[in-house]
Amino acid sequence: MTGAAATPHRCVVCGSGESETIWSVARTPMHAVRPAGMADIASGFGQLDIVACSSCGHLSNRAFDTDAADELYGALVLTNEPVSPGMIAAVDETAALIMRHLKHVPAVLEVGGGGGALSLALARRSAHVDLVEPSRALRPERFAGTGVTLHRAMFPVPALKGRRFDAVVCRQVIEHVPEPAPFLAALRASLADDGIAYLEMPSADDILRRHSIVDFHYPHVHYYRRTEMELLLARAGFALAEVFDIKQGHDMGFLLRAAKTLAHEAPVSTGFLPSEFAAALAKRRSRAAQRLAEISGPIALYGANAYAQALLGLYQQSTPFAAVFDDTASYAGRCVYGPAGEITIEPPSAERLAGMAAVVIAAYLHDAEIARKIAAMGFGGPVYTLRAPAPDGPGRIASLFDP
């Protein structure tokens, strides 16, 4: 065993100490994006040892290095900035959904806001927002005169201790938190008795359904199914108001109220066979390797995100990816990296696309939009998505993982 599993592993859902490995990657990038030309290019790797709890089936990375979490979240580069009309519309819809439940000028707490797009959208709808986000890349100037107060720190923040908010918003954060119970308790303590909370996270039900191997990447410690998260939320003193399927079930959103009494705990059961799931994932892994090997000529990735990060950890040593395109302007001069080195991120262009034998869309949640964009740039070669299985409907894009 490596040192990563030195502390005993205990399931955060049911407390069991028994688990079995269903997916592993020995050396995967810890960051999706980082500055190019870092002195110590051998650093910045971690291990994936994704296990299923033998008792309840909860999936988590047993090899996650909790001591490195602060460094990971203070990461130099902000990710998940909305860059396409579809992404910007999604942020606006979420802001509207939250505001629908609130009084005229509500006090809102957002925890882990990334670049602050949602906080700004809420403030434009006349909310006062306290945004807690540890990224050192976030510039306070961005929020001058906006109604958003930035706390560049890990949550909970001493400056907000004792404050109660009309709304508490926490999107795509809880899956990064090694110990969810105290974190959820702190969110609950920040919520006014008549307030609402909105939590959003990836769905492990979706990974179990689609066998999506690129959804396992280093920054996510935990992969929650809906029933598991409902249990943790009830334990923390939240009552369910509504649950949303987001991005066709890839993510789930929970609209919550402060519970007056503690809910009865329904036990969570595995509901799947870890060995069968592991075998299905292994099949996906070899199919993509085979497909990549069959492409002769340079391969470009589109989207410098978590899925590209996962792909590089899996295949960069056997596949020399030639280019990485991304629409995020602030990524210029940054790079993605894997065990075989770094690749500078560049904006897509017709000239660069013309030299590629194939394009793999890593930003698979936006694959249709990206496929149209590269077709409009004149690229006529094969295009694959990391979505698995391939999306249905007109303009079907082949999946790298399909037979």
Ligand SMILES: [Zn+2]
């Ligand atoms: Zn468990």
